[in-house]
Amino acid sequence: MPNEHIVRSYDEELRRLRDMVARMGGLAERQVAEATRALVRRDTDLATAVIGRDTQIDALEREVEAYCVRLLALRQPMAADLRVIIAAMKASNDLERIGDYASNAAKRAVVLASLPAIGSLAGFERMAQLVQENLKAAMDAFVNNDAEAARRVWEADEPVDAIYNGIFRELLTFMMEDPRNITAATHMLFIAKNLERIGDHTTNIAERIYYAVLGDNITEERPKADQSAYAVVRPAGG
Amino acid sequence: MPNEHIVRSYDEELRRLRDMVARMGGLAERQVAEATRALVRRDTDLATAVIGRDTQIDALEREVEAYCVRLLALRQPMAADLRVIIAAMKASNDLERIGDYASNAAKRAVVLASLPAIGSLAGFERMAQLVQENLKAAMDAFVNNDAEAARRVWEADEPVDAIYNGIFRELLTFMMEDPRNITAATHMLFIAKNLERIGDHTTNIAERIYYAVLGDNITEERPKADQSAYAVVRPAGG
Numbered sequence: 246m247p248n249e250h251i252v253r254s255y256d257e258e259l260r261r262l263r264d265m266v267a268r269m270g271g272l273a274e275r276q277v278a279e280a281t282r283a284l285v286r287r288d289t290d291l292a293t294a295v296i297g298r299d300t301q302i303d304a305l306e307r308e309v310e311a312y313c314v315r316l317l318a319l320r321q322p323m324a325a326d327l328r329v330i331i332a333a334m335k336a337s338n339d340l341e342r343i344g345d346y347a348s349n350a351a352k353r354a355v356v357l358a359s360l361p362a363i364g365s366l367a368g369f370e371r372m373a374q375l376v377q378e379n380l381k382a383a384m385d386a387f388v389n390n391d392a393e394a395a396r397r398v399w400e401a402d403e404p405v406d407a408i409y410n411g412i413f414r415e416l417l418t419f420m421m422e423d424p425r426n427i428t429a430a431t432h433m434l435f436i437a438k439n440l441e442r443i444g445d446h447t448t449n450i451a452e453r454i455y456y457a458v459l460g461d462n463i464t465e466e467r468p469k470a471d472q473s474a475y476a477v478v479r480p481a482g483g
Numbered sequence: 484m485p486n487e488h489i490v491r492s493y494d495e496e497l498r499r500l501r502d503m504v505a506r507m508g509g510l511a512e513r514q515v516a517e518a519t520r521a522l523v524r525r526d527t528d529l530a531t532a533v534i535g536r537d538t539q540i541d542a543l544e545r546e547v548e549a550y551c552v553r554l555l556a557l558r559q560p561m562a563a564d565l566r567v568i569i570a571a572m573k574a575s576n577d578l579e580r581i582g583d584y585a586s587n588a589a590k591r592a593v594v595l596a597s598l599p600a601i602g603s604l605a606g607f608e609r610m611a612q613l614v615q616e617n618l619k620a621a622m623d624a625f626v627n628n629d630a631e632a633a634r635r636v637w638e639a640d641e642p643v644d645a646i647y648n649g650i651f652r653e654l655l656t657f658m659m660e661d662p663r664n665i666t667a668a669t670h671m672l673f674i675a676k677n678l679e680r681i682g683d684h685t686t687n688i689a690e691r692i693y694y695a696v697l698g699d700n701i702t703e704e705r706p707k708a709d710q711s712a713y714a715v716v717r718p719a720g721g
Contacts, residue, residue, distance in 0.1 A: 314565060321559040327552060334569070338576060352712035360715070417669060421662040424718040427655055434669065435676070435712075474590035474673075477598070480662040 255320055259329060262312055263388050266333050266340070269305040270384035273340045274377050276302065276347035277443060281373035283351055284436065285366045287358040295351035302344035309337035325460065329390075332457035336387065339446040339453075343380070346439040346446075353432040360429040363419050368412045369433075372440045375405050379447045383454065392458035398451035399463055405444035406471035412437040417478035441471060493558055497567060500550055501626050504571050504578070507543040508622035511578045512615050514540070514585035515681060519611035521589055522674065523604045525596040533589035540582035547575035563698065567628075570695035574625065577684040577691075581618070584677040584684075591670040598667040601657050606650045607671075610678040613643050617685045621692065630696035636689035637701055643682035644709035650675045655716035679709060 276295055283292035313334045316322065322330060379398050386394035416430040416437070455463050514533055521530035551572045554560065560568060617636050624632035654668040654675070693701050 310569075314569065317555060318561055318565055323556055327556055331548075331552065331555075331572070334572075335576065338573065349712055356713055356715060417665055420658060420665045420669075424659040424662070427658045427665075427718065428714075428716050431655060431658075431669075431672065432712075434672075438673070474587055474670075475594055476666075477594060478666050480665065 255326075258316060258320070259326060262309070262316065262330065262333050265305070265309050265312060266336050267384045267388050269302060269309065269337055269340045270380055270387075272298075272302055272305065273343045273347065274380045274384075276344055276351075277373055277377055277380070277440075280347045280351040280354060281369060281440075284354040284357065285370060287354075287362070289355050289358050292351040292354040292358070296348050296355075299344050299348040302341055306337045306341040310334055325457070328457040328460060332387070332453040335453050336450045339450050343443050343446050346443050350436045350439045353436050357429055357432055361425070363426045363429050364415060364433075368408050368415070369437065369440065372405055372408045372412075372437065372444075375401075375408070376440055376444045376447060379405075379444065379451075383447055383450045386451065387454050387457075390458050392455050395451045395454035395458065396463060399448050399455065402444045402448045405441060409437055409441040409471060410473050410476070413473040413476055414478050417476075421478070421480040493564075496554060496558070497564065500547070500554065500568065500571050503543070503547050503550060504574050505622045505626050507540060507547065507575055507578045508618055508625075510536075510540055510543065511581045511585065512618045512622075514582055514589075515611055515615055515618070515678075518585045518589040518592060519607060519678075522592040522595065523608060525592075525600070527593050527596050530589040530592040530596070534586050534593075537582050537586040540579055544575045544579040548572055563695070566695040566698060570625070570691040573691050574688045577688050581681050581684050584681050588674045588677045591674050595667055595670055599663070601664045601667050602653060602671075606646050606653070607675065607678065610643055610646045610650075610675065610682075613639075613646070614678055614682045614685060617643075617682065617689075621685055621688045624689065625692050628696050630693050633689045633692035633696065634701060637686050637693065640682045640686045643679060647675050647679040647709060648711050648714070651711040651714055652716050655714075659716070659718040 276298060279291055280295045282288065283295060313330050316330055317327075320326070379401050382394060382401070383398045385391070386398060413434065416434050419426045420430045452463055455461075514536060517529055518533045520526065521533060551568050554568055555565075558564070617639050620632060620639070621636045623629070624636060651672065654672050657664045658668045690701055693699075
């Protein structure tokens with residue numbers, strides 16, 4: 246932060262940190278939305294724009310980290326303030342990963358636009374919409390220091406996993422029906438996995454916010470519906 | 484750390500922090516090795532043991548984080564010491580993710596043991612060996628505060644990506660040859676992807692160590708050979 250002449254109050258600095266993370270979250274949300282739109286519309290220009298924008302999220306992560314280090318060094322925070330700074334640093338890490346997954350989905354959308362379309366993309370749109378809503382709710386929870394809202398985000402990932410499992414089985418079936426579907430279906434599998442991972446990272450962020458606010462971990466087992474690692478799909482008549 | 488009667492010196496505490504991270508790294512390395520061995524030997528008992536052991540890595544992450552928070556609050560470190568603590572916290576995050584990927588690979592190894600074997604697993608063994616070596620070298624770099632060693636780890640990920648690309652293409656070809664290969668090949672694709680992601684996280688750790696030692700980022704573009712997001716494989720005669 247060169248040319249920063251005003252000595253800010255500590256509260257103002259923490260507010261600013263929260264805003265930086267929320268801005269990063271907003272950008273990550275947009276990347277997810279546009280990567281999915283690029284996929285659905287077979288829009289390679291939009292996909293290319295998403296890929297190019299990933300460096301902005303990376304830059305924001307470095308900015309958040311530098312600001313956190315500065316706060317740690319200058320303010321030597323304790324207890325709740327220290328937890329907020331650590332949550333911001335870790336959340337920015339998760340958001341950077343979310344950006345990577347969105348960018349990887351956009352790369353695959355470029356390839357998919359050149360291949361014959363298979364199946365419906367409704368499940369992808371629904372998954373993307375859910376993870377965006379959760380991401381937005383997580384950022385609001387962070388800005389408002391709201392543990393209950395964070396817990397709701399943490400609980401809301403289950404439908405994402407359920408849709409992912411359905412997509413996984415459907416795509417394997419398409420592959421089995423026609424080998425010409427295999428390349429496209431494989432890239433779609435990885436995009437679905439990316440969206441599922443984005444949901445998981447959003448859950449991580451929610452956990453960190455909850456901890457930052459209350460100094461305590463969410464203790465229950467998270468409802469988790471992703472069983473795809475164990476899935477076996479057999480070819481019809483195979 | 485209840486019942487800790489001895490007041491440790493600050494240097495001792497930082498040494499202990501490095502050792503905790505290295506222990507976590509050692510466990511992550513073992514998880515990668517055994518998940519791969521379980522895959523190759525179709526050993527579901529070993530795979531189950533890997534899956535069960537993942538909670539140990541999660542617990543170590545919380546331990547590292549709690550220790551870091553304690554050091555930040557009590558010692559109010561500056562400059563290089565602050566960077567080491569932040570690197571430890573972030574590296575433990577990456578190691579936890581590596582543990583997750585190993586555990587996910589082990590889950591898929593369980594399924595694969597029940598399906599007909601396809602292709603050679605030599606590429607998987609080679610990838611696993613490389614990421615383990617890099618992980619071990621990264622932990623040594625951290626313990627020894629060695630920026631040059633960290634940079635070498637950072638540079639060493641390229642062959643991992645190259646093997647991954649080869650596996651990706653080979654598995655798609657197997658799928659196209661026979662639809663009965665599709666379920667197994669899909670799980671193998673995700674295992675290969677997990678190993679590739681483990682390599683990426685090891686690279687992240689190396690970057691953080693470099694930064695912790697020198698207070699400066701590795702500036703060059705990292706050699707990166709993973710082009711699989713753009714890959715198109717066509718069925719023979721398709």
